[in-house]
Amino acid sequence: MSYTDELTITGLGAAYARRQIIADLSLAPMQPGQVISLIGPNAAGKTTLLRSIAGLHPTTGSQLLGTRELTHMALADRARLVTYMPQSLPQKVALTVLEGVIGALRASPIDGDSLSEQQLLETALDVIARVGIPQLAMTALDQLSGGQRQLASLAQALVRSPRVLLLDEPISALDLHYQLRVMKLVNALARERGMMVIMVLHDLAIAARWSDRIVVLAQGQVVADGTPAEAITAEVLAHVYRVVARVEPEETGLRIAIDDILTR
Amino acid sequence: MEPAKIRPLAVVKEDALHTPAPATVPDHRDMAAAYRRTIRRRVLILLVMLVVGIAAFALDISTGPSPLALRDVWSGLFDPGSLTPPEVTIIRDVRLPYALMAILVGVSLSLAGAEMQTILNNPLASPFTLGVSSAASFGAALAIVLGLSLPFVPGDWMVPINAFICAFASVLLLEALARSRAAGVEGVVLFGIALVFTFNALVALIQFVASQEALSQLVFWSMGSLGRATWTNLAVLGLVVLVVLPFSMRAANAMTALRLGEDRARSFGIDVQKLRFASLLRISALAATSVAFVGTIGFIGLVGPHIARMLLGEDHRFLLPASMLTGAVIMSLASVASKIMVPGVLLPVGIVTSMIGVPVFLALILRRPDRA
Numbered sequence: 001m002s003y004t005d006e007l008t009i010t011g012l013g014a015a016y017a018r019r020q021i022i023a024d025l026s027l028a029p030m031q032p033g034q035v036i037s038l039i040g041p042n043a044a045g046k047t048t049l050l051r052s053i054a055g056l057h058p059t060t061g062s063q064l065l066g067t068r069e070l071t072h073m074a075l076a077d078r079a080r081l082v083t084y085m086p087q088s089l090p091q092k093v094a095l096t097v098l099e100g101v102i103g104a105l106r107a108s109p110i111d112g113d114s115l116s117e118q119q120l121l122e123t124a125l126d127v128i129a130r131v132g133i134p135q136l137a138m139t140a141l142d143q144l145s146g147g148q149r150q151l152a153s154l155a156q157a158l159v160r161s162p163r164v165l166l167l168d169e170p171i172s173a174l175d176l177h178y179q180l181r182v183m184k185l186v187n188a189l190a191r192e193r194g195m196m197v198i199m200v201l202h203d204l205a206i207a208a209r210w211s212d213r214i215v216v217l218a219q220g221q222v223v224a225d226g227t228p229a230e231a232i233t234a235e236v237l238a239h240v241y242r243v244v245a246r247v248e249p250e251e252t253g254l255r256i257a258i259d260d261i262l263t264r
Numbered sequence: 265m266e267p268a269k270i271r272p273l274a275v276v277k278e279d280a281l282h283t284p285a286p287a288t289v290p291d292h293r294d295m296a297a298a299y300r301r302t303i304r305r306r307v308l309i310l311l312v313m314l315v316v317g318i319a320a321f322a323l324d325i326s327t328g329p330s331p332l333a334l335r336d337v338w339s340g341l342f343d344p345g346s347l348t349p350p351e352v353t354i355i356r357d358v359r360l361p362y363a364l365m366a367i368l369v370g371v372s373l374s375l376a377g378a379e380m381q382t383i384l385n386n387p388l389a390s391p392f393t394l395g396v397s398s399a400a401s402f403g404a405a406l407a408i409v410l411g412l413s414l415p416f417v418p419g420d421w422m423v424p425i426n427a428f429i430c431a432f433a434s435v436l437l438l439e440a441l442a443r444s445r446a447a448g449v450e451g452v453v454l455f456g457i458a459l460v461f462t463f464n465a466l467v468a469l470i471q472f473v474a475s476q477e478a479l480s481q482l483v484f485w486s487m488g489s490l491g492r493a494t495w496t497n498l499a500v501l502g503l504v505v506l507v508v509l510p511f512s513m514r515a516a517n518a519m520t521a522l523r524l525g526e527d528r529a530r531s532f533g534i535d536v537q538k539l540r541f542a543s544l545l546r547i548s549a550l551a552a553t554s555v556a557f558v559g560t561i562g563f564i565g566l567v568g569p570h571i572a573r574m575l576l577g578e579d580h581r582f583l584l585p586a587s588m589l590t591g592a593v594i595m596s597l598a599s600v601a602s603k604i605m606v607p608g609v610l611l612p613v614g615i616v617t618s619m620i621g622v623p624v625f626l627a628l629i630l631r632r633p634d635r636a
């Protein structure tokens with residue numbers, strides 16, 4: 001099964017109380033099967049944008065998935081298409097990793113007919129194995145380390161195998177092995193199922209190596225958008241992060257060196 | 265000054281590099297089997313709780329000024345011919361309604377507490393701690409002191425009815441606050457705590473101006489007692505539980521998902537606002553009705569769900585029924601204790617629940633870290 005619907009965002013606006021965080025933001029159609037990384041400084045509005053696409057934040061403008069307008073779609077219908085992994089990790093909760101993942105499936109129907117208990121269990125175990133934490137399946141969520149919790153949280157999002165997967169800093173707490181493992185996994189899922197993955201990352205080298213497209217956000221505006229080599233340049237980094245950087249293309253991505261910070 | 269040069273320690277521990285990789289990874293079948301075992305264990309725990317509940321109920325009936333053997337309790341309920349008429353009367357007309365009331369109140373308050381803790385994401389939430397019980401006391405106090413009456417309502421129903429109205433109003437306030445996006449969950453909890461203080465002050469004020477006779481009635485009411493259990497009261501509370509329970513169970517999966525975080529639950533398609541509102545309605549019906557009949561009984565709504573959670577975790581398909589059962593067991597045992605703690609005196613059960621509840625609660629909290 002593969003999906004063909006593009007996601008097109010036009011004139012998107014999002015505000016907290018009276019503060020406009022994102023105004024009139026438009027993005028060229030995002031393709032199914034693509035891994036798109038959203039980068040940018042703290043408070044740029046990355047989380048706000050992701051939550052807006054997830055339908056968790058009131059927005060203006062249009063978000064078109066294929067021919068369907070997401071903006072005013074009921075949360076329950078949207079949840080069949082889009083899943084969001086929050087930046088904050090799950091709180092103290094007396095559920096095991098496996099129960100959390102099964103709970104994510106049981107929370108609401110995903111595709112028409114609901115799964116049998118057996119299928120629920122198999123699906124959840126598959127995802128846990130692919131994320132690479134089978135040894136934690138029966139461990140309580142509140143006994144995990146920070147990185148383990150992040151992996152459990154990722155599994156809760158992946159298990160719904162949505163058309164559009166939104167991940168807010170999914171690897172920020174992970175060790176080297178798991179950073180790579182997660183990036184390879186989402187790329188594989190994008191290729192296998194035509195899932196569209198939009199993720200927020202702070203590690204530029206990883207973003208450059210494992211994304212099809214990079215969107216650079218600063219102060220609620222798109223500063224650059226394109227292939228990693230197009231979007232991540234010394235100029236962009238200087239403007240967005242206020243750093244002195246060298247960026248050189250490499251066989252597998254970009255070599256990025258940050259030499260200093262700009263102070264004015 | 266030049267900082268002292270630090271000589272690096274051995275950079276790589278050679279033997280550490282050669283220690284074998286840790287234990288093998290469990291495969292699907294192991295994990296599935298382990299999961300099924302936990303489910304079976306939970307069902308078993310629920311069954312054990314049910315048996316303990318029935319035992320506590322029987323013990324409750326057998327305890328009293330004239331102690332009865334458990335076998336007589338059985339006969340009294342199912343085979344009255346084999347007992348003397350006074351014994352049958354004691355069992356059926358005096359002890360049975362009390363014991364049933366203990367069960368129903370324990371079930372209602374504990375279920376209400378479990379739901380409240382989940383939807384407000386606060387382990388300290390309960391009808392007692394968030395002002396619902398205090399509001400009921402206030403309502404009762406008003407009715408007792410002012411001698412309120414309504415047309416077509418028998419006099420002795422005024423106190424519970426007024427208690428219910430006030431308790432319900434306090435939950436509606438909490439609801440309104442929960443619905444307005446401004447306050448947030450913490451706001452609701454703080455508001456509930458403010459309600460406790462407000463209503464307690466108002467009750468104190470009423471006590472201050474009350475007549476001697478009204479005062480003693482009021483004090484007795486506010487201590488919480490099963491003494492006003494009648495078949496009508498039991499039928500009303502039983503009906504409330506029966507009506508509410510299916511809705512609670514239908515919301516169980518959504519509540520489990522809510523434990524994973526509000527944003528996450530919403531991204532699963534759960535309308536959290538609606539879930540909260542519906543749950544608060546159920547809580548108000550359960551808490552207001554039970555408080556109206558038995559007065560303020562604290563800690564059941566707090567301790568019951570906590571014990572259930574420790575035994576069974578937070579899958580609400582198990583947590584909700586388990587909370588009801590623990591609530592029933594604690595209430596029945598408290599009722600037994602209220603009859604035997606001071607020989608010859610029937611203590612108000614509310615005093616006992618607090619006296620037992622607080623230390624038990626503290627013990628549970630303190631041993632929490634090594635929970636499996």
Ligand SMILES: Nc1ncnc2c1ncn2[C@@H]1O[C@H](COP(=O)(O)OP(=O)(O)OP(=O)(O)O)[C@@H](O)[C@H]1O
Binds near residue numbers: 042045048
């Ligand atoms: N709940 C809120 N209420 C008011 N303002 C908020 C709220 N959440 C975020 N903001 C504001 O919105 C802006 C964008 O925040 P957002 O969380 O989207 O940033 P971000 O790009 O995800 O940053 P980070 O990299 O630190 O996660 C910030 O200026 C922040 O102050």
Ligand SMILES: [Mg+2]
Binds near residue numbers: 046087
């Ligand atoms: Mg963020």
